[in-house]
Amino acid sequence: MSLDLAYVEPSNSAILVIDVQNDFVSGSLAVRDAEQIINTINALLTLPFALKVATQDYHPANHISFARNHAGKKEFDKITIFPPAELVARRKPEDERPLEALEQVLWPVHCVQDTTGVAFVDGLKHEGLEVVRKGCDVGIECYSAFEDPWGLTNTGLKDKLRNKKISNVFVVGIAGDYCVKSTALDAKKHGFRTFVVRDAVKSVSDEGTEWTEMTKAGVEIIDTAEELLTSKIFSQ
Numbered sequence: 001m002s003l004d005l006a007y008v009e010p011s012n013s014a015i016l017v018i019d020v021q022n023d024f025v026s027g028s029l030a031v032r033d034a035e036q037i038i039n040t041i042n043a044l045l046t047l048p049f050a051l052k053v054a055t056q057d058y059h060p061a062n063h064i065s066f067a068r069n070h071a072g073k074k075e076f077d078k079i080t081i082f083p084p085a086e087l088v089a090r091r092k093p094e095d096e097r098p099l100e101a102l103e104q105v106l107w108p109v110h111c112v113q114d115t116t117g118v119a120f121v122d123g124l125k126h127e128g129l130e131v132v133r134k135g136c137d138v139g140i141e142c143y144s145a146f147e148d149p150w151g152l153t154n155t156g157l158k159d160k161l162r163n164k165k166i167s168n169v170f171v172v173g174i175a176g177d178y179c180v181k182s183t184a185l186d187a188k189k190h191g192f193r194t195f196v197v198r199d200a201v202k203s204v205s206d207e208g209t210e211w212t213e214m215t216k217a218g219v220e221i222i223d224t225a226e227e228l229l230t231s232k233i234f235s236q
Contacts (some may be wrong), residue, residue: 003227004220006191007167010234014051014166016145016157016187017041018173018180020124021056023117028107029110031175034202040127040225041172041200047234048235050133051164052155054126055145055179057111057131058099058118065141068107077106084139097151104141111135132157143182146190158190168193170228177210197222 014035020025020041025034045052057175059065067075083103085214096164113136120126132155134142140153149155169192171184180201196214198221203210215221228234 005168010048015049015170017054023060023110024174027117028108034058054129057230083150143179144186145183172200176201181210194219
């Protein structure tokens with residue numbers, strides 16, 4: 001299928017570079033072959049997007065997702081987590097989203113605040129990008145660059161996009177089946193036309209179910225960055 005960029009202009013478009021950090025490329029939770037997408041992402045960053053954002057997982061050392069913080073649990077075990085009561089108490093009365101228990105994968109320690117693992121990987125041209133941090137609350141996992149699954153915390157990304165009058169977001173980065181997918185689904189939910197560039201994404205699993213899930217939700221998949229790099233819209 002040919003790339004449909006109707007109503008897309010650089011002035012109403014943003015690129016979201018998701019979690020291209022040391023721990024996800026070569027560190028404690030490295031995604032296989034993640035280093036291979038860095039040059040592709042850098043090429044996309046040369047395009048004249050109105051807003052360019054890079055996200056960071058930014059966890060406290062005692063984060064709920066770390067296996068070492070749960071006695072008797074091993075890395076990649078699963079537990080059930082619940083919305084923290086102190087955050088539930090502060091949510092807006094009109095917010096009627098369900099506060100259901102969620103399954104949580106227990107990860108190796110990764111992307112801890114003020115460590116080298118949290119830094120952007122060498123080679124990523126991140127200078128000048130606006131940085132959005134997520135997963136900062138000890139009791140909440142936050143794969144999406146917008147907000148946690150319960151909507152109890154948000155990163156301010158939606159407001160950044162709205163303030164810049166962004167209509168279209170292009171999502172790239174790590175990992176396709178976790179933070180890229182969650183960000184893309186939330187972007188679509190919040191009313192942005194959402195694209196994910198397949199060859200600028202690496203996933204943990206080879207199953208590929210994330211692509212089906214995103215497509216069903218109305219996220220548009222661009223197979224290669226070259227389609228954007230050579231498009232007339234971004235080369236004008």
